[in-house]
Amino acid sequence: MDLTTLQQTLQPFDLRSCLISSRGQLVFRHYRDERCDAELAKINSCTKSILSALICIAMDQGKLPEAGTPIRAFFPQLTKDPDHRKRDMTLEHLLTMSAGFEWTEFGGRNSFPRMTRTSNWVDFVLEQPLAHPPGSRMEYNSGASQLLSAILAQATGEDAAAFAERFLFTPLGIQDYKWEQDPQGLRTGGFGLWLRPADLLKFGLLYLQEGCWEQQRLISRELAKRSVQPVLPAAPPNRGRYAWHWWTDTYEETAEAGFDYFYARGFGGQFVYVVPSLDTVVVLTDDKRKKDRSPIDVFRRHIAPLLLR
Template sequence: MDLSTLAAELAPLNLRSCLISRQGEMIFEHYRDRHAALEIAKTNSCTKSILSALLCIAMDRKLLPQTDTTIGAFFPQVATNRNPRVRDITLWHLLTMTAGFDWTEFGGQNSFPRMTRSPDWVEFVLEQPFRDSPGIKMEYNSGISQLLSAILVQAAGMPVARFAELNLFGPLGIESYKWERDPQGIHTGGFGLWLRPSDMLKFGQLFLHQGTWENEQLISRDLALQSVQPAISVDAPRRGFYAWHWWADSYGGKRDHSPASSFDYFYARGFGGQFIHVIPALETVVVLTDDKAKKAQFPGDVFRQFIAPLLLRF
């Protein structure tokens, strides 16, 4: 990989950070300034993938039941909900965002901003009307992530952030973070986690190694793999597939093509240019972060346009 070429191509984009590790070695490290390396910043919806990992840990420890369990086990109020379809929603539907709610994250109904202005986010989500039956279609929905965060609180018997400290952040050596909460004090499941770029890289490396970190199996191999497997296709303009609060796609050809000409990857994605890309066949993790106003951001896909072509030639 001609890293000097990459540095020159990324310079006009003025990213907050770009980190690339291969086989556990940092091969490219860029920060806009020295503060970006040390300061925590919003990961936005990358929070969803962190939450997914915590849910996998809870499943490993038998704190959570099978994914075909319906949400009435956690929210008994759905028994009297005016829409009976809510009682058919399972943990799997929540993890894959296929619950069926009529939800427009931004635009249209502006469901996400309405949720954040409501006095009880969980109740707001559970009372939303339906567009589809559960399991039919993926509809991006940060409210679903809040339901999962509330479920984890019940299962673990402690705040989500504390569960993370004990079972994920601590083992990974993540010491600096901030995590926002909803009006009931539940940590935000779909956004609101602040991390350093280097700690985002550690998280990606954990999944590159199928749940193993420094010879310790933090997440079972089976669940680490299952949680990032394509579960349902997504509609344009989004690409690829959705997994358990992860995205999955391929570059350079059809999925499962020869690694010499293409590769599959999965990634965490946050609004405003926050990404953790994991490319198993190339033993590579790529972290991208940005903090510029929307109009000042690069309008394309930085990973696919600038980094992925170089990875195939390295």
């Protein structure tokens, strides 16, 4: 891996941070300035992958049932819904964003902004009509993540932040964070978590090591691996496939050179890429306004080719 030119290559993008760990060593470290190393920043929808980890931990502990369990066990009002298909929604449907709700995150129905303007986000999501049978297709839906946050709180008796502190953050050495709440006091499942780039790197390394951290198993190998296996094609204009609140894709430089990877993705340039075959994790963060951000996929265009050198 030759990263000697990467600092110069990244300069025009003015990223907040870029960290690369390979074979257990931090091989590249870039911050716009040293404050970015210490400051908490929004990771936006990377929060979803953190939530996925917490769901897996709760399953390992027996506090949550297996992924095929219908969510009516947590929301009994679904048994009275006129659309009987809602009774078939499972935990896995929420994790893979294939619950079938008629939902356009932004634009169209503007479902996400409408949800955040209501007094009860969970009720808003559950009351949305279905556009597809559960499990039939992936449709990006932060409302599904909020349902998962509510389910986690029901099953464990504590909110996502408290559960994370005990079973994820503290073992990883993550001491400082912020996590926003909905009007009911539930932690936001699809966004709203603030972390440092170095702590995002730890999270990526946990998954590179299939749920193990410093000889301590935080997530069972079975669920750590299952949660990042592609399940459904990502809805356009996204590429790749979708797993349990993780994205998956393949980079092919040539027919003979390439790799599979999975990643957490947050609005505004927040990414945690995990490349198991290369024993590598890449973290990218940004904080500029949309009009000031480059539309170029920095990882695929500029970093992935170097990983193969």
